Amino acid sequence: MSIDNFTGHISQRFDDELDAVKGRLTEMGGIVEQQVGDAIAALLNADVALAERVVKKDKSINKLEVAIDEDCALILARRQPAARDLRFVLSIIKTTTDLERIGDEADKMATQAISLSEEGKAPHGYVEIRHIGQHVSRMLSEALDCFVRQDVELALKVAQEDKAVDVEYGSALRAMMTYMMEDPRSITRVMSIMWSLRALERIGDHARNIAEHVIYMVQGDDVRHLGLKKMAEKVKQR
Amino acid sequence: MSNPIKNPLAAEQLVADPVPSAGEPISMHPDADLSKTVGKIEVKNAKMSMRSVDVFYGDKQAIFDVNLDIARNEVIAMIGPSGCGKSTFLRCLNRMNDTIENCKVTGSVLLEGEDIYATKQDVVPLRAQVGMVFQKPNPFPKSIYDNVAYGPRIHGLAHSNVDLDEIVETSLQRAGLWSEVKDRLDQPGTGLSGGQQQRLCIARTIAVSPEVILMDEPCSALDPIATAKIEELIDELRSRFTIAIVTHSMQQAARVSNRTAYFHLGYLVEVGKTDDIFTNPNHKLTEDYITGRFG
Structure with a gap:
């Protein structure tokens, strides 16, 4: 399904309002995706300038959040959808x-990138950041994709991916602890890496949440807290 | 039974509520299957039970094979575009269609298991059992007191004037009107505001202790405050009565009813719990209607 699955209301302006809010959400998703990619790159390349741009740009995301919520409040008040x-408005x-x-x-990751580059590069952890970072970026991009295309199969895949990310995060943490025990002088810097890994893991959780909102929006089934197996059954039922 | 001398109630209602018009023709959705109702039509221990109901106005069929149960003490809302047959169906439930010439109803309409279209059935007590409130408030040109006392008098429900006073007071209280009119019961009912008149009509309906109350767009002539009062009243009445309400306001259906039935072109398309119908309906036509997508 494309963006025009909201057309066809008797009120053309209602269609326009829904399309507009969907457009804004897509815009916000694009910026957020870019921010995550930039933050990872800033960490891996010790690129302070890029990290500072990420920190600065976060304000525009906050502004979009407020604007989209306001649009949704107006739609609820005007149209009683x-x-x-x-379900579309609630999911947005x-x-x-x-x-x-x-x-x-x-x-947060960009802030860690700045402090890391001030203290000199961390001795370890870049492999883990790169690996989990790629995984999470792909999840986020798929979560946004399934929102736009209303694709519940893809949404289910995103939710399943989150499980894999959690496992990777667990083993990365164990590796970081080993580094700290081996070389206590690196603790501060390895902690920065750990905070960044934590941020990536959280991003995966949020991508999964978005995927769950998509399933609710498309099918009307609330699949939060269901577990992957039951979620898959709900998706397959339709 | 449409003889106005024999049945003055019917005569009043006939004047106030003319024969429903067919409305604008609605274009049929190409992939719409109307013949089978989506959702559960049966309920346990039903108050009313309708099976294979067809209604004809002359040659024209207005209702097609509708099957539906109405549960005890539930509020069921009937929604659908103009001309979908929801009012026609509602009027079958107390034989109000008898008052329309050329109108033929087939199938069975059971009230507590008894067929209300049986030849031995007298419609005057039937309409006391299954009362009706109309779109436009239609108080009799009589005093507020006499409006409410009228039904109990002709049905012989009051044995003394004290009895009658009590019925009038209780009915007005249940209709939420008592405190507003208790000092002017002798004034004409037509002098009240629209919302008060409608509550007076509800008081008149409940004065004869009905089992079922049918409401045909009871709020469409009222302002939002009067509407809110009627909705509040429906909520209170549901503990005593079974209520079937036809409404054009989907928000109203969503607010007041337990179950919602969606009619389209004379078919019952979908019936289900109101909460489900308004968040996640199963039939595409229902969804198109409640989201405002009919062209």
């Missing part, structure tokens, strides 16, 4: 919250 229109409101948090996590 029902059924899938209602929840998704903006997740996107804004992802923006915050990118901001």
